[in-house]
Amino acid sequence: PTAARAPTPPPPPRRRKESKGISEPAAAMGIGEHFEGVKQHWARNLAFLDYFKKVYGRAEPLPKWSDADVEEFIASDPVYGPQLKVLRESRKFALGGALVGAAHLGGVAFKYSKAPHGVLLATGFGAITGAVLGAEVAEHWYQLYKVDKQGANLRFIYWWEDKVSGQKS
Amino acid sequence: MEKYYSKTKFAPFRDAPFALRGALGSSNTNLEQTRGYTSSPLGALRPKVPPSGRRPLHTSGPLSAPVANRPLSPHLPLKKPQLSATFSISHRIFGVALGVAIISVPLATKFSIMFGV
Secondary structure, X not given: OHHHOOOOOOOOOOOOOHHHHOOOOHHHOOHHHHHHHXXXXXXXXXXXXXXXXXXXXXXXXXXXXXXXXXXXXXXXXXXXXXXXXXXXXXXXXXXXXXXXXXXXXXXXXXXXXXXXXXXXXXXXXXHHHHHHHHHHHHHHHOOHHHOOHHHHHHXXXXXXHHHHHHHHO | OHHHHXXXXXXXXXXXXXXXXXXXXXXXXXXXXXXXXXXXHXXXXXXXXXXXXXXXXXXXXXXXXXXXXXXXXXXXXXXOOOHHHHHHHHHHHHHHHHHHHHHHHHHHHHHHHHHXX
């Protein structure tokens, strides 16, 4: 009974215009196959989440450290110490920017606004905006864009973990 | 003008910044005056606004001279809550909440790295 079938295979399903450039028949791919293709891409894109898992997602949290501990690490580590130092210095830029932004926008709102809650919201928004702007200034002032900030923090975390476990045993 | 200002509930706060007037004086609701406003036939006889020739338009104060307990525009107690109004209000509330949630993820990421250690 199969002899009656036409010898030519059925034509491929029509594609939409957008997928014209793709040589592989994308429409024939299953979801799992598609996921296999893009898994590495998303693993690279979401790799920054690993930092939060290591810092905040610990089974038992690390004991608190003080500024003196951080200073000790900065003095001891020739590579990541200076990086962590400038990262901590950049806080002052963010805080100063927050102060300036809050004073500016809050002041304008207090002078002209007719709504007390608007003054409050404007002050908060000015603080956030100023902090972001101050952080951006610090980024260029200290060339923080060259620094692996998560890496510098993680180095300290690991150093602190080693130090604490060494004290315990 | 002074005569009308002395009757308003904002009268003690005339020297306060405009933004604070509502917060300072919003708590007193004077029932007798409300009833008098709504039901007294004499209310139509008194002129409530000054003659419009010399009225200053560009001031930081309210445009018309506020009469004591004049009913203000969103007459919420008079209205039955409608589905459309409820949807609109909750739509805005959820929109603001969603916006705040979306904007705080990158902000928290940024500042947690900066202030974390």
